[in-house]
Amino acid sequence: MTENQFQNFIKFLQKDYNIYVPVKEASEVVIKRIESSVDVEVIHELPLHGWKKFLMPSCHAMFNFDKEKLDYISPVVEAIHELPLPQILLGVSTLDLRAMALYNQAFEKDPWYQDIKKKTIIIGQSLAPKDKYSFWIEKFEEDQLEHLPFDIFIVVKPDNKDKYKIFTGSEDGQRLLDKYGDKNYEHADYVGPNREEGFDKRMNDVREAMKNKHNQKIWDDLGRRCIECGKCTIACPTCFCFDIFDTPTKEKNQGTRERSSTSCFYQEFSEVAGANPQASKNKFLKTTAERIFFWYEHHFVRMPDDYGVVGCVACGRCSKVCPVNIDIFKEIRKILGQLEVK
Amino acid sequence: MKNSYETISAKIKNIKEEGSNSKLFTLERPRGFEFGVGQFVIVSLPGFGEAPISICSDPNDKKSFQLGVRKAGKVSSEIHNLKKGDRVGIRGPYGHGFPIELAEKRNVLLVAGGLGLEPLRPAILEIIANRKKYQKVQIFYGAKTESDLLFSNEYDNWLKNDINFNLCLDNPSGKFNLKCPFIEGLVTVLFEKIPLAPDPIAFLCGPPVMYKFVLEKLNKAGFKDEDIFVSLERRMNCGIGVCQHCAIGGKYTCKHGPVFSWADLKEYKGGYNII
Numbered sequence: 156m157t158e159n160q161f162q163n164f165i166k167f168l169q170k171d172y173n174i175y176v177p178v179k180e181a182s183e184v185v186i187k188r189i190e191s192s193v194d195v196e197v198i199h200e201l202p203l204h205g206w207k208k209f210l211m212p213s214c215h216a217m218f219n220f221d222k223e224k225l226d227y228i229s230p231v232v233e234a235i236h237e238l239p240l241p242q243i244l245l246g247v248s249t250l251d252l253r254a255m256a257l258y259n260q261a262f263e264k265d266p267w268y269q270d271i272k273k274k275t276i277i278i279g280q281s282l283a284p285k286d287k288y289s290f291w292i293e294k295f296e297e298d299q300l301e302h303l304p305f306d307i308f309i310v311v312k313p314d315n316k317d318k319y320k321i322f323t324g325s326e327d328g329q330r331l332l333d334k335y336g337d338k339n340y341e342h343a344d345y346v347g348p349n350r351e352e353g354f355d356k357r358m359n360d361v362r363e364a365m366k367n368k369h370n371q372k373i374w375d376d377l378g379r380r381c382i383e384c385g386k387c388t389i390a391c392p393t394c395f396c397f398d399i400f401d402t403p404t405k406e407k408n409q410g411t412r413e414r415s416s417t418s419c420f421y422q423e424f425s426e427v428a429g430a431n432p433q434a435s436k437n438k439f440l441k442t443t444a445e446r447i448f449f450w451y452e453h454h455f456v457r458m459p460d461d462y463g464v465v466g467c468v469a470c471g472r473c474s475k476v477c478p479v480n481i482d483i484f485k486e487i488r489k490i491l492g493q494l495e496v497k
Numbered sequence: 498m499k500n501s502y503e504t505i506s507a508k509i510k511n512i513k514e515e516g517s518n519s520k521l522f523t524l525e526r527p528r529g530f531e532f533g534v535g536q537f538v539i540v541s542l543p544g545f546g547e548a549p550i551s552i553c554s555d556p557n558d559k560k561s562f563q564l565g566v567r568k569a570g571k572v573s574s575e576i577h578n579l580k581k582g583d584r585v586g587i588r589g590p591y592g593h594g595f596p597i598e599l600a601e602k603r604n605v606l607l608v609a610g611g612l613g614l615e616p617l618r619p620a621i622l623e624i625i626a627n628r629k630k631y632q633k634v635q636i637f638y639g640a641k642t643e644s645d646l647l648f649s650n651e652y653d654n655w656l657k658n659d660i661n662f663n664l665c666l667d668n669p670s671g672k673f674n675l676k677c678p679f680i681e682g683l684v685t686v687l688f689e690k691i692p693l694a695p696d697p698i699a700f701l702c703g704p705p706v707m708y709k710f711v712l713e714k715l716n717k718a719g720f721k722d723e724d725i726f727v728s729l730e731r732r733m734n735c736g737i738g739v740c741q742h743c744a745i746g747g748k749y750t751c752k753h754g755p756v757f758s759w760a761d762l763k764e765y766k767g768g769y770n771i772i
Contacts, residue, residue: 198751201697217502218502218503220543221543222543222584223504223541223543223584223585223586224506224543225503225543227503262499264499265501265739266498269498365767366766369766369767395739396740396742397734397740399502399735400546400549401544401546401548408543410543410544412502412543419741421632424732424742425731425732425742427730427731427732428548428569428570428573429570429573436704436705439731448500448767452744452746452747452767453741453744456747457741457744457747460747465762
């Protein structure tokens with residue numbers, strides 16, 4: 156597609172969908188709903204807060220209850236999803252597509268996630284961020300596409316007249332392009348998140364080191380620096396821990412059961428019931444060092460073990476938002492024994 | 498798609514005081530509800546929330562199942578307000594319980610501290626129901642004081658069924674006319690006074706501090722790590738290995754546990770103490 160054709164295609168999609176796209180604002184990149192008159196720019200930079208709220212609301216009602224009976228609340232029908240559906244997530248980087256692949260696995264049997272997913276079209280793009288955290292990012296090649304989950308993918312070729320090369324990854328994607336009347340696309344069937352040789356070797360090395368070469372000095376040092384604010388867990392595109400709790404209404408025996416994202420850095424995360432839940436014996440992650448280790452262990456050990464997908468897409472968001480300058484890439488090098496632990 | 502968070506309704510058939518601050522609830526067993534020794538359910542009390550609770554009854558009883566609940570938090574306190582005939586939501590049963598099949602044709606040692614007797618009672622009842630399948634069976638049970646004792650009206654029956662039941666009380670009040678003899682002290686005291694049957698399989702449930710000392714005793718007594726099984730407590734929300742609250746190393750207490758082989762747990766070389 157030429158620039159012109161691409162803009163027309165987006166305007167065509169706007170008739171039926173709410174479209175969200177990363178936009179450069181004064182200090183950061185944010186995801187915004189696009190207005191019909193404005194042209195869309197596909198950009199290199201990652202939105203500081205990723206796409207996860209579009210697929211899993213940070214807090215949502217799961218059921219209405221009446222006495223002990225629970226009634227499923229569909230995110231599609233009852234708009235518990237704060238954003239109107241159907242939606243198109245446009246300009247999703249390959250990093251964030253990999254995070255979505257992980258969410259797809261973790262919430263494979265989750266009816267709320269799947270309901271939202273069915274009403275969502277994902278349009279990926281090939282531009283990669285260029286900042287100090289980008290050295291871990293693989294250069295984009297078309298052979299990566301069969302391992303990325305998307306409906307439509309745009310390979311951006313800035314110097315070509317046909318600036319956008321279009322791929323489809325799903326029947327939904329094909330249907331939209333056919334309906335628009337552009338048959339000039341290739342199809343890349345999704346074969347799963349990993350290449351034949353397994354997942355990213357560097358990340359696998361981190362997993363091995365976390366499991367078998369534990370160096371307590373790294374975690375004691377992080378335990379002294381981390382202030383447990385939980386910002387990294389909010390910014391991280393793969394973090395998904397949650398709480399389930401009930402909110403009663405004024406009507407007797409009625410209310411909603413809700414799910415809300417949480418952070419493993421919060422004190423109550425590992426507390427169990429007891430006369431004094433704050434007492435050390437009722438809390439299983441007792442120190443900051445234990446909590447930050449738990450976070451790394453989730454991403455580099457449990458996520459790959461549970462879903463066969465690496466839990467870090469190397470976006471660097473956790474480091475960008477960290478108020479005490481914990482740089483995940485430096486810490487990874489310490490875990491791998493490539494950087495001295497002071 | 499089956500929604501894992503939906504609950505089935507179970508009617509309360511009976512409620513009885515059992516131990517201090519603790520009640521034993523007998524519930525109608527819903528159709529198709531099968532559970533193993535040491536598994537747990539998530540009890541849903543809309544308006545208050547959900548809580549994981551061990552099933553403490555005989556898995557061979559097809560009509561009902563029992564939950565022992567101590568008033569400890571928001572949900573368990575509210576469960577105490579329920580009446581006979583009320584209904585609660587249940588999901589599960591969840592997790593892997595005690596591998597009772599591995600205990601067949603072997604000597605068995607059950608070690609319980611406090612409320613830890615709840616998930617071990619199904620093992621005791623299964624052993625009684627099929628007594629010939631198991632060799633010598635010993636129970637070491639430690640409680641704080643007489644009023645905390647769980648299932649005290651059943652000890653006679655356990656003894657009658659050739660189970661070597663041994664009790665210790667940390668702080669006996671002497672106020673109760675306890676028929677069963679006891680030794681004063683913590684559960685580890687029993688290891689010093691009671692001779693162990695040779696080469697047994699051990700099932701443990703109690704507070705973390707108990708594991709620390711009991712595992713030392715078992716180690717000294719020559720138990721193999723793969724013959725020791727411990728049931729762990731953790732905060733849980735989903736019950737299906739997603740929400741992360743109950744993660745231990747690469748495993749989930751709700752899904753891979755709550756009962757773990759000590760050989761597996763011991764392998765964990767991570768950054769915090771599991772027990």
